[in-house]
Structures are given as C-alpha cells and as structure tokens.
Amino acid sequence: MPQTITLRLLPREAADAKHYTALAARRLGIAEQQVALVRVVKRSIDARQRQPWVNLTLELYIDQESQPEPIHFDYPSVVGKSEVVVVGSGPAGLFAALRLIELGLKPILLERGREVSARKVDIACINRGGEVNPDSNYAFGEGGAGTFSDGKLFTRSKKRGDYNRALQTLVFHGANPEILYEAHPHIGTDKLPYIIRNICRTITACGGEVLFERRVTDFILRDGVMRGVVCGDERIEGAAVVLATGHSARDIYYKLHERGIRLEAKALAMGVRIEHPQALIDQIQYHQPERGEYLPAASYSLVSQEKGRGVYSFCMCPGGFIVPAMTDASQSVVNGMSPSGRTSPYANSGLVTEVRLSDFAFLEPQWGPLAGLKYQEMLEEAARREGGDGQVAPAQRVADFVAGRASRSLPATSYIPGITPSRLDRWMPNFMAEGLRMGLTTFGRRMRGFVTNEAIVAGVESRTSTPVRIPRDAETLMHPEVEGLFPTGEGAGYAGGIISAGLDGERIAEAVARYVKPR
Numbered sequence: 001m002p003q004t005i006t007l008r009l010l011p012r013e014a015a016d017a018k019h020y021t022a023l024a025a026r027r028l029g030i031a032e033q034q035v036a037l038v039r040v041v042k043r044s045i046d047a048r049q050r051q052p053w054v055n056l057t058l059e060l061y062i063d064q065e066s067q068p069e070p071i072h073f074d075y076p077s078v079v080g081k082s083e084v085v086v087v088g089s090g091p092a093g094l095f096a097a098l099r100l101i102e103l104g105l106k107p108i109l110l111e112r113g114r115e116v117s118a119r120k121v122d123i124a125c126i127n128r129g130g131e132v133n134p135d136s137n138y139a140f141g142e143g144g145a146g147t148f149s150d151g152k153l154f155t156r157s158k159k160r161g162d163y164n165r166a167l168q169t170l171v172f173h174g175a176n177p178e179i180l181y182e183a184h185p186h187i188g189t190d191k192l193p194y195i196i197r198n199i200c201r202t203i204t205a206c207g208g209e210v211l212f213e214r215r216v217t218d219f220i221l222r223d224g225v226m227r228g229v230v231c232g233d234e235r236i237e238g239a240a241v242v243l244a245t246g247h248s249a250r251d252i253y254y255k256l257h258e259r260g261i262r263l264e265a266k267a268l269a270m271g272v273r274i275e276h277p278q279a280l281i282d283q284i285q286y287h288q289p290e291r292g293e294y295l296p297a298a299s300y301s302l303v304s305q306e307k308g309r310g311v312y313s314f315c316m317c318p319g320g321f322i323v324p325a326m327t328d329a330s331q332s333v334v335n336g337m338s339p340s341g342r343t344s345p346y347a348n349s350g351l352v353t354e355v356r357l358s359d360f361a362f363l364e365p366q367w368g369p370l371a372g373l374k375y376q377e378m379l380e381e382a383a384r385r386e387g388g389d390g391q392v393a394p395a396q397r398v399a400d401f402v403a404g405r406a407s408r409s410l411p412a413t414s415y416i417p418g419i420t421p422s423r424l425d426r427w428m429p430n431f432m433a434e435g436l437r438m439g440l441t442t443f444g445r446r447m448r449g450f451v452t453n454e455a456i457v458a459g460v461e462s463r464t465s466t467p468v469r470i471p472r473d474a475e476t477l478m479h480p481e482v483e484g485l486f487p488t489g490e491g492a493g494y495a496g497g498i499i500s501a502g503l504d505g506e507r508i509a510e511a512v513a514r515y516v517k518p519r
C-alpha cells in the first residue's frame, strides 16, 4: 500500500517535485532514496488568506512496493453485433457509443456536423464575422459542444466511481493525467479536439461506425416502436435509437413534436457573459498585486438569491475567450472557452438568472411544450438586432449596466467578432435585467472591484440548459410512449456539462443493452 500524505505548501514549493518529495519523505521518516514513485492524487488552492497556499495530497510508493498500472481499457470488436443508432457525437453520444461497445453492441454514430479539422475552418469563419454553417459551428460537429469548449470537468454526480472512470476514459484517449487529481480539472480547447478524435478512432477500430454530415431529419416509427432514423435520402435502422442531439438541435425538438412524441417544457437560465481583465480577478482572489508565475489564473463562483430568483455565475473561463456559439446567423449567442494554459488576459463567465415556466407562459397556447424554446429564440434574435451583422455582440460596461447608464465606449475584449455599445436593460426581459443588476451588486460586495467599468457584460448567454425535456421512463430509460427511443444528455434534459452528459450517455447505453439482446 502506498503511504498517503497531505502537505500545505507555498505555490513555488508545490511546483517543485524535488522539494515536496524530500519534505514528504522527511515527514514519513524515510530516506528520500527509498521513494520509488511519488504521485499527486489531489491538488487544491486555498486563497482565503493574504498568502495563498496549495494543498497537495501525495501517494508515495516505497522501495519495491508494486506501482500503479497505467490506465487501460479493453474495447472488444463489435463487428457483426446488433446495431444501435446513436444520434449526436457530443459527450453523451460518444460515451454511449464506448459503453455500447463494452457491452457487445455496435454503435452507428450519426453526426450532422463535420469532423474536427473541417469544423475548425467553419469556426474560424464565424469568428471572422462570416457565415454561420448551421451544421458545423461551436455547438455542432465532431465532439459536439464539448470540443471547442473550455473542458472543465466538473459534475455534481454523487457517484465518484463513475466520475473517476469517465476521467480515466479521457486520459486513456489522450488527456493529461493531471485531470485525475486536480480539484477543478480542466482540459482546454487546444487539447480537446485530439481527445475527441481518439475516441472516434476507438469506436471505428472496434467495428463501430462514425458518420459525419448525417443530419437526422426524421424518425422511422412503426407501431409505436422507434426503428431508426432518416438522414435526407438515407434510412438507417437499428435495434434501438439513442438520441443525444444536445440542446441546440431545435429542429429535432420541432420534429419530435410534429411526430406527436411527447415533450415537456422545462425551466432554464439565461443572461449574459461577463468579462474582466484576468489581472483584476487575480488581484481580487489572491489579494496580491500580481499572481506571479506559480499560481494559475484565478476563478470565481458566485450565487445569490434576488427577490426569490437565483442569479449565478456559470462556466467560468479564467484566461479565456468569449465565443460566438450561435447555430444560426439570425441569433446572437455567446459562451466561453479557454486554452489548457489559460493564457488569455481575460476572465469570463456566464452570469444568468433563473427563467421560470411562468415567464414564458404567454407563448404556451401557441407553442405548447416548445414555449421556452421560442422564448430563448426571441432573446437571441433581440440580441442579434442590437449587435448587428457579422456576429457582433451587444455589450455594456458593468458599472454602467448596474447604474442603468449607457456606455459611450467599450474596453478591449477577447470576443473576436467584436462588441457594440447597447443598453441591455432596454431589450432584455425586465426580470432578467433587474435580477442581473441586483446579483451584480451583491457580487460586488463579496468581491470588491468586481463591479467596474473595466469589465463588460455581453449578450446573450442563452444556451446554458435546455428549455425542453424529452421524458423517459424511470426504469427502462426509454421514452414512456415510444419503445426503442432512448433520449440522453443535455438536449434531453438529463445533463448540464461534459461529464454529466458523458455519464448519462453511459447510463443510457446500459439501458439499451438491457433492452436489446446482444447478437
């Protein structure tokens, strides 16, 4: 058994493996030469006091003690096995496909978008203010919304075993093993495409199929049983259909509704992206004029209740960029990402308010369960009108927004298509503008300097969660009225991030295996 020890170190000491190994050996009363291997198993920063500390938990393998094996997964061949159609190659679809393979089923993975390298070209086009390809963008394409994302690997999942296994799956496919012990693991947008590619390679190497530029346009339903899908002229059938299309696939919700497949309206959260200079967030969080070379770009997580409504920060990207995450040129949608090194001079996060069913009840008579979707679209289109052409986003300085003043100019931003001054409260729903204003005032009291005109809020952060749930039976995990249809991931309303979508995908694959008899 390895010896476990926790050390509280200065950031400089925590970056020096020789230093902490020697210290750990001394504390354990052994000679440094006896340490055959030292593994960091947990690392977190405690910045509550003026001097930030790093808590490092180490495992020391001493003398001849057997050392941990590198992580390895055995994916069997599924050539000739029962076929399962998986729609969408986001984390839910990919993890579902991997688990189907482990369970002896052959996934046929259909993805509307292009593979990673072609997708990079489409994304560059959006950033330059060019066309938005409705099938290949920040949300659609190989790896789904998880590929050109931040890659924070946080989940509220209570099952640590499943969580660790999901992280190990990513490490097996090329992620840095540091994600296994960091308190807030993060991959970064520069590394994600490589990992996603490797997962797709595993699927095809085992005999599964990954087909790009296959947009599902309809479903093959016979006698209330889901038999497969239609992609333009092609009909693709399987023993079951896993629907992992994410929350931006509005055409899928419309099609399900049109085919009489029951959907449910769901509350969501919407708001803005807020961006500060990273140096300012570092100063506030580390209580020092500069963070120096040993501390990472600082982050924050803020929550408050304003007049009974939740207001919170979401998907914080230290050292990151604001990105245009629309799937259609008629919308303005912002989101955030950061590279693995978190090297940009900006810090951004989503700042959102709770949106309740009652807020869009006026759309219900016409749109039924799709009322929230329409409400989301209306806000995105309003932002687009305010921002203008070329994916320019409407924005306001933060102190001006809180004071209800127009900003005559705007500071520099990481958002490549650009920002233009706008009074956000003039076109946002009142409850949202008011909630954000009150929330910011509260956050400004907790983090002195947070409400400043050096920072901006830009609109709109509308794709935080789905406004529609695709119901499923608690036991079979199938749609309660459509046998063979297995909705999963964020778009179905059962996940809210890369890891939770991946874990839900695995869970759905296990349900599929119980339903389909392996050949």
Ligand SMILES: Cc1cc2nc3c(=O)[nH]c(=O)nc-3n(C[C@H](O)[C@H](O)[C@H](O)COP(=O)(O)OP(=O)(O)OC[C@H]3O[C@@H](n4cnc5c(N)ncnc54)[C@H](O)[C@@H]3O)c2cc1C
Residues within 6 Å of the ligand: 087, 088, 089, 090, 091, 092, 093, 110, 111, 112, 113, 135, 138, 139, 140, 141, 142, 143, 144, 145, 146, 147, 148, 149, 150, 151, 152, 153, 154, 214, 215, 216, 217, 244, 245, 246, 247, 248, 249, 252, 315, 323, 325, 335, 336, 337, 488, 489, 490, 491, 495, 496, 497, 498, 499, 501, 502
């Ligand atoms: C910029 C950005 C940054 C983010 N950062 C983080 C982060 O740091 N950490 C985190 O946990 N989460 C982050 N997220 C959210 C995260 O990416 C999603 O929660 C996650 O990807 C959801 O997984 P999913 O598989 O359910 O759906 P998605 O990832 O949305 O995948 C759905 C897939 O289905 C495909 N599809 C849709 N319709 C069809 C169709 N008709 N036919 C065929 N294919 C179809 C899409 O092209 C897409 O590839 C970020 C999102 C964005 C946009």
